[in-house]
Amino acid sequence: xxxxxxxxxxxxYTEKSKPALNKVSVEIKPGTLTALVGPNGAGKSTLLRxxxxxxxxxxxxxxxxxxxxxxxxxxxxLMPQRSSMNWKFPITVEKLVSLxxxxxxxxRSNNPFQIKALLEYPNSWINKCCELEATMQRVGxxxxxxxxLDSLSGGQQQRALLAKTLMSPAKIFLLDEPCAALDPPxxxxxxxxxxxxxxxxxxxxxxxxxxxxxxxNYDQVIVLDKSVLAVGSPDQIKDKLDAINISSIKENNxxx
Amino acid sequence: MxxxxxxxxxxxxxITIFSGILCPAMGTVLITHKRLLQVNLxxxxxxPGLALALALGIHPSIGGVISGLLGAVIAESLTNxxxxxxxxxxxxxxxxxxxxxxxxxxxxxxxxxxxxxLFGDLLTANFGDLLRTIIAFLVFILLMTFGYEKVVYVGLDxxxxxxxGINVSLLNLALSxxxxxxxxxxxxxxxxxxxIALLSTPTLLGLNKAHSLRIAMMRSSFFGLCISLLGFxxxxxxxxxxxxxxxxxCVASLLIPKLSQIIKS
Numbered sequence: 001x002x003x004x005x006x007x008x009x010x011x012x013y014t015e016k017s018k019p020a021l022n023k024v025s026v027e028i029k030p031g032t033l034t035a036l037v038g039p040n041g042a043g044k045s046t047l048l049r050x051x052x053x054x055x056x057x058x059x060x061x062x063x064x065x066x067x068x069x070x071x072x073x074x075x076x077x078l079m080p081q082r083s084s085m086n087w088k089f090p091i092t093v094e095k096l097v098s099l100x101x102x103x104x105x106x107x108r109s110n111n112p113f114q115i116k117a118l119l120e121y122p123n124s125w126i127n128k129c130c131e132l133e134a135t136m137q138r139v140g141x142x143x144x145x146x147x148x149l150d151s152l153s154g155g156q157q158q159r160a161l162l163a164k165t166l167m168s169p170a171k172i173f174l175l176d177e178p179c180a181a182l183d184p185p186x187x188x189x190x191x192x193x194x195x196x197x198x199x200x201x202x203x204x205x206x207x208x209x210x211x212x213x214x215x216x217n218y219d220q221v222i223v224l225d226k227s228v229l230a231v232g233s234p235d236q237i238k239d240k241l242d243a244i245n246i247s248s249i250k251e252n253n254x255x256x
Numbered sequence: 257m258x259x260x261x262x263x264x265x266x267x268x269x270x271i272t273i274f275s276g277i278l279c280p281a282m283g284t285v286l287i288t289h290k291r292l293l294q295v296n297l298x299x300x301x302x303x304p305g306l307a308l309a310l311a312l313g314i315h316p317s318i319g320g321v322i323s324g325l326l327g328a329v330i331a332e333s334l335t336n337x338x339x340x341x342x343x344x345x346x347x348x349x350x351x352x353x354x355x356x357x358x359x360x361x362x363x364x365x366x367x368x369x370x371x372x373x374l375f376g377d378l379l380t381a382n383f384g385d386l387l388r389t390i391i392a393f394l395v396f397i398l399l400m401t402f403g404y405e406k407v408v409y410v411g412l413d414x415x416x417x418x419x420x421g422i423n424v425s426l427l428n429l430a431l432s433x434x435x436x437x438x439x440x441x442x443x444x445x446x447x448x449x450x451x452i453a454l455l456s457t458p459t460l461l462g463l464n465k466a467h468s469l470r471i472a473m474m475r476s477s478f479f480g481l482c483i484s485l486l487g488f489x490x491x492x493x494x495x496x497x498x499x500x501x502x503x504x505x506c507v508a509s510l511l512i513p514k515l516s517q518i519i520k521s
Contacts, residue, residue: 054419080415089288089412090466099409102420148467164416 002065002075002171002203004028004051009060011043011050020046021057022227028172028205033198035215035234036207038224044207045081047224048174051205052078064172077170079161081177087150093160094145098132100167132167139163139193155186162193172203179208191217268381268498269488274389275445275454276484278396280476282438283455284462285431288469289411293346294328294432295455299439299448300350301327303357306373311364317388317440320448324436327353332428376447376499378488385444392434392441399434400473403427408469445484446499454480457506464513483509 009024021043028034036044049055051062053073062069064076077100136142139159144152152160158178165173175194179187195217198204206218215221221237223229230240286292302320309319327349335345361368369377400407409417410427418424442451462476487502 052419054415078416078419080413084415085413086288086290086411089408090463090469090472091408091412092467095408095468096412099405099412099416102405102409146467148465 003030004062004064004069004076004172004203006051006062007060009047009050009057009062011046011055011057019058019226021050024060024224024228026051026205026222026228026231028203029220030171030203031198031201032203032219033195033217034203034205034220034222035210035218036205036222036224037209037211037215038207038229040209042225044224045176048078048176048205048207052076052174054078074168075170076172076174077165077168079165079173079175079178082154082158082161082181085157085161087157089149091149092146093141093149093152094132094136096149096160097136097141097163097167100164135163135166139166140189153186155182155189158182158186158190159193162190166197172205173197175204175206177207177209179210265379265492267383267386268378271378271381271386271389271445272484272488272498273481274386274393275442276481277477278389278393278438279442279446279451279454280458280462280480281400281473282396282435283459283480284469284473284476285407285411286435287456287459287463288472289407289431291428291431291435292452292456293343294331295435295439295452297331297346297350298324298328298432298436299451301353302436302440302443302448303354303373304360305357307357307361307364307366307368310366310368317443320440320443321433321436323353324439325433328432328436329429332432372447373443374447374449375497376443376445376450378445378498379491381444385441388443389441389445392437395434395437399430403430404470407431411469446502450499450503453503453506454484457509458483461509461512479509 005027007025009021010019011021012019024043024047026047036047038044046055050057051069053062053069053076064072069076133142136145139162141156141159141163144156144160149157149160162175162178165175178194179190182190194204194206198219215234215237218234220231221234222231223237230237232240283292283295286295302324305319305321305323305326306316307319308323309316312319331346331349334349335342358370361370371377372380406417406422406427409420409422410424414424438455439448439451442448442454445451446454458476458478458480459472461479462474463472466472466475483505484502487498487505490496490505491498491501
């Protein structure tokens with residue numbers, strides 16, 4: 001189990017540009033499923049990349065169980081957006097998922113014993129999570145193991161990508177718009193899987209444009225638009241809806 | 257040695273075989289990494305390096321590789337691949353470097369057989385050309401032996417690869433260097449301009465339904481070898497220029513999938 005705490009994160013892509021994030025503070029508790037919602041350009045992907053250690057914030061700090069992120073970076077895994085993947089690459093689903101185990105970083109947290117630590121979880125299927133076949137079975141793609149990636153549907157591709165992310169020995173998983181471009185049944189199916197992962201003890205932060213009923217699947221909702229506008233349970237956020245300055249979300253029909 | 261001297265076709269034939277295997281394998285990596293435009297860039301950028309190296313008394317291949325690599329690095333540093341200006345910047349540098357090469361040849365007072373450099377002159381290839389091809393072949397084998405997993409990861413998911421600790425910039429530089437080597441090595445076979453055909457056409461055939469990069473490379477190399485050998489034989493039989501002959505066969509081979517579809521139906 002691991003808790004991620006980020007405090008007062010401020011980040012701008014260049015010195016002259018406006019901050020993409022301004023004094024953002026978030027906390028991801030163990031075994032929780034958190035939604036990160038906000039309009040386009042709110043800084044969701046930027047925040048996820050910073051929380052994973054790919055970008056360094058100009059100000060603020062990130063700690064995992066009290067330890068600096070850069071000392072335990074492998075405890076955090078990021079599932080990238082669909083658009084960053086080359087889906088035409090000649091590779092099978094099984095090979096893609098196995099790439100999730102690869103860690104070339106020489107950071108302390110790259111220690112393969114992280115896998116051993118994960119195996120200490122009591123839930124039996126998490127024990128198998130580090131194993132390729134069990135992971136693919138868990139996300140429902142075991143029967144697709146030998147299929148080429150570009151022969152899969154959008155939903156199957158997302159599940160394969162999730163399986164690859166789960167193969168890492170991380171304890172906190174950041175999913176960048178995993179439901180984008182999925183049809184409603186595939187989306188529902190995907191959210192069911194991540195709900196089960198959270199129930200089994202993993203911490204997940206899922207960015208989304210969705211401002212609708214699907215938020216009820218989450219334990220916590222963070223509303224972001226450069227800075228954190230609100231944090232709370234889905235019901236609390238819905239109550240605060242009118243008070244939150246989310247005009248851009250409303251204008252873009254993200255409201256139900 | 258006397259056997260080789262008496263059989264003028266032997267060295268060109270060995271170069272044909274090596275280039276026929278190497279270029280499509282390299283092309284498979286570049287196409288799957290969406291870096292084919294860079295081949296065009298590097299192939300046009302080698303000319304000023306060749307000219308300067310000749311003027312300085314250095315082996316022209318070394319100059320060609322350096323200037324090809326330099327062009328790729330300049331293009332990468334001026335833009336990034338997600339930028340909408342990427343292709344325009346690449347093409348500007350491509351044209352600028354080629355123009356620079358053509359300009360400095362008379363200024364340096366050197367003689368270069370431009371036609372041979374650009375379109376190849378396989379039948380007059382010598383041991384130096386063969387050695388160059390073998391070096392490029394070995395460098396490619398080394399890259400694939402020690403970096404295959406990384407090449408796959410970066411081609412599939414550059415962000416994920418970077419997050420896993422892979423130095424993506426260094427790997428891309430290694431790919432650019434190997435590409436420059438392959439292009440310069442194929443100078444005698446098909447020339448630095450027509451090499452684009454041998455890098456891309458067999459790959460289109462080899463990539464079809466391949467389940468891994470390795471299989472795609474092997475298939476592409478097989479098709480490339482067949483095309484190169486056919487071009488070599490036709491150029492001897494009909495007294496044609498091998499580089500253009502291989503390029504034309506490449507275009508004709510694009511019809512193979514269509515023909516197989518017709519036969520199947």
